[in-house]
Amino acid sequence: MATVTAALDVMGGDAGPAVAIPGAADALARIPGLRFLLYGDRAAVEPELEQHRDLQAASELVHCDVAVGMDDKPSQALRRGRYKSSMWRAIEAVKERRASVAISAGNTGALMAMAKFCLRDATGSTRPAIAAVWPTVRGETVVLDVGATIGATTDQLMQFAVMGAAMSRALFGERRPTVGLLNIGVEEVKGLEAVRNAGQLLRDADLPFLNYRGFVEGDDIGMGAVDVVVTEGFSGNIALKTAEGTARQITAYFREAARRNPMSRIGFLLASRTFAQLKRRVDTRRMNGGVFLGLNGLVIKSHGGTDAEGFAAAVETGVSMARVEVVEKINQDLSSYRRAQPVEVDEVARSGAA
Amino acid sequence: MATVTAALDVMGGDAGPAVAIPGAADALARIPGLRFLLYGDRAAVEPELEQHRDLQAASELVHCDVAVGMDDKPSQALRRGRYKSSMWRAIEAVKERRASVAISAGNTGALMAMAKFCLRDATGSTRPAIAAVWPTVRGETVVLDVGATIGATTDQLMQFAVMGAAMSRALFGERRPTVGLLNIGVEEVKGLEAVRNAGQLLRDADLPFLNYRGFVEGDDIGMGAVDVVVTEGFSGNIALKTAEGTARQITAYFREAARRNPMSRIGFLLASRTFAQLKRRVDTRRMNGGVFLGLNGLVIKSHGGTDAEGFAAAVETGVSMARVEVVEKINQDLSSYRRAQPVEVDEVARSGAA
Structure with missing residues (x-):
């Protein structure tokens, strides 16, 4: 390489x-x-x-x-x-x-x-997002935006979907990654026009480079329901941080439980190798490394409070993204997406933002 | 009783x-x-x-x-x-x-x-919210709104803070429960005016029945950083569902790990009692039962897909809320809060919503 x-x-x-x-x-x-x-x-x-x-x-x-x-x-x-x-x-x-x-x-x-x-790209038409690679029971899911900015119009959510799918394809090789829009299971409430319109557009567009699967909820992320989860940055950041907090919380329960009685201590000792693997799987440091998408170059954000191992994970994330040429692939898909349907998207985006 | x-x-x-x-x-x-x-x-x-x-x-x-x-x-x-x-x-x-x-x-x-x-209360001035009792490493935290409606003005976030604190006090007896506003660690972005204004008002108001502790992030919830976490319904619902999904995900890792090698199987067997307790602690059914606040009566929403044990938990949640007279206590606090500062809140609420 x-x-x-x-x-x-x-x-x-x-x-x-x-x-x-x-x-x-x-x-x-x-x-x-x-x-x-x-x-x-x-x-x-x-x-x-x-x-x-x-x-x-x-x-x-x-x-x-x-x-x-x-x-x-x-x-x-x-x-x-x-x-x-x-x-x-x-x-x-x-x-x-x-x-x-x-x-x-x-x-x-x-x-x-x-x-x-x-x-920033010359046209300024791409809204940057931060993508996270989220470990799931079925593999890994790309989640974006996890905190670049708050709120998103229909067109911006569409861009996130295209960028996230390109990143997922570059990393994991699936030709048409499955994409879900993060939503909550409440009907007929205001404030979701952009999400609903993006859902409609993604369904109608039937893009060659992504497979839209509808709305997903918070608990679908960790189950690996889709390859790419699209949301605006406030809820995406809260989802990511909440998952990290829950993983740490359960790890804390474990430590406490392991201390509690002698039989358990022996049990935990015998299972220690399995535990080490398990601990690695729920280690939030391995999730470290937010990927900035929508720019003419690759930038990785590591957690500010991480340790050397976490920082190393961010470096490794960056290197693997660079090797598969994530930025170039995203730009190709964004261009072909824009050529395919520039008019309708803008119209719905305006009505969604209104 | x-x-x-x-x-x-x-x-x-x-x-x-x-x-x-x-x-x-x-x-x-x-x-x-x-x-x-x-x-x-x-x-x-x-x-x-x-x-x-x-x-x-x-x-x-x-x-x-x-x-x-x-x-x-x-x-x-x-x-x-x-x-x-x-x-x-x-x-x-x-x-x-x-x-x-x-x-x-x-x-x-x-x-x-x-x-x-x-x-609904006669004045119609209270915005209802759904509150969840969220298990944390330090006990239990009240989180609201977890999905009644999307978005919230400054005044509505203030109401949520007062209602959540009243519920926490009724359930756990702390005189001035600590309250945090859910936020993300990004400065100078648009869309957070309501959250920032509510933070300022809560700090200035120094209410006798709650202790405002500033912004919290998603990972602070499970750590039990505060007694009450206040947010609008979209991000609150996503946080709750994401935590449930993460707990299920880690449980799935466990089952898989326990199967993997004979030594671990013996280990897990010896630690089985501790595991049963642990499983109970991360059992999402125990989190079942969203409490509707801001109404003249108590309504509990159970998960639609729960089993008998989960439904029983929702009933128990409802009974314990009824016994401590949550609704009456919330209404008392809301009244005294409104008497104390009706004018400033409305003004800031308007500027926050604008």
Whole structure:
């Protein structure tokens, strides 16, 4: 496979280089041949890098004076950090094709604002979204938007469906991934016009690159009912975070239960290998790595509070997306979708947004 | 404790009396002295009732010709079922104070439409919500709205906060339950004016009967970060369903893991008692029973697809709410809240909704 270069904003996240550097080293150990462009404060990064010689040999460190704060508002971050922050320069490396993917654990709003500024398509007609790869009982489901913006018109939901299906196809090879629109089981209530109209359009359009399966509810996601779940960013973010919280909650029940009686302790000991696998399956760090879609380049957002293992997972997510050329495939599908039905969608979108 | 009478729409749900009657019998076995008014088609109910003599002795069966269908739209249900359906008559029994609570596994939209029609407060100023009691690692959290309606203004979110806190206090005895507003960690995005304004008002108001703790995210719910989580119905429903789906997903992983190797099988066997407890803790049936708040009477919605055990849980939820006089306490708090600050709230609500 071709060598992939990943551009890292190593100043992002609660811990900065103390997590990003060992995380990158972990990812390198699992993906030999990976190259890195590291953007950050040399004084903070070098001591960490000294402890990871393999990573050091595979990396180019670029000093940046400015780091975007975890609490900076997007507008502040743009004002202070455009052209010079570690976050900006990692994204810029993607724009200039020196890297295939940018990865940051910095704050979501700032990262999205910079990514849009730097990588937005020329027409500006695509609404960016953040996609998550969600583990299910049947495999993995792409869920978007999980928090790029709040609310979505009919046309934006259609774009999300096309982008999500292209990502699912690129990752998992299904020719026509199944797509569901996230909804709730209440009829005749206001506020869902955009979702209903998108459902109607997806059904009527019968697109060659996705298989629309209707509405899905929150509990269908983890059951793997469809390959792609489409929703607007507020509910998508809440669904994602709630699933993570529930997984942690059940893990906590386990620990408590395992402590409770001696017989159980022996039982848990005998089943420990199975438990280790199980723990890995419900480890929310493995879900780490939100993928920004709808831009002319690939940007991955890692959880700000993750550890090295979680950051490594985000890097691996980015590398696998880059290898299957997710961005190029999404842009192809979006173009052919737009050529196929530009008029009707806009009309319904307007009525949906009204 | 005083005798409680529960009015049941035994025709609701996917299975009707075949689930509702054994469910009621289960609840009766756990709550001696409970009385029932059963509304349904005599021909369908009596054969079931014959098999549960204790329930039969504790019940009065009222024949109803009409049953609301699971797919009826609220408007259809009202047209066909007002004054005569089993669903309507169960709610009416609460209105006429012949029962303390009405319970139905019928469709949510129809049940809410009828409950509003029959039990709405005279002023019409309270927006009804559905509250769920959500098990957390620290106990139980009240979450509302989980699907009564979509979207909410600032004033409606304030009402939800007051109602949720009253319910939490009635159930768990905390004088000033902690309250959080569900939000996502993205700054400077549109669409959140109502949530932000409600946050500001709750902070400024410093109400005597609740302790506002700021924004919470989806993963804070299961961690028990606050006693009450307030949100609008679309995201609340998606959060609830997603948590249920995740719990089922992890249970499925377990079953699969337990089968996988002999050592684990022995381990799981030794830990089986602990597992049974654990299974009970993550059993989504125990979460069954959405509580309709903001009405002049108590109505509980059971899952339509639940089994007898789940329906029994909904009945038990209803009985415990009735015993602590949730509705009366909510109405007291809402009144004193309205007396305290009628003007400012309306103003901000308007600007938030604009």
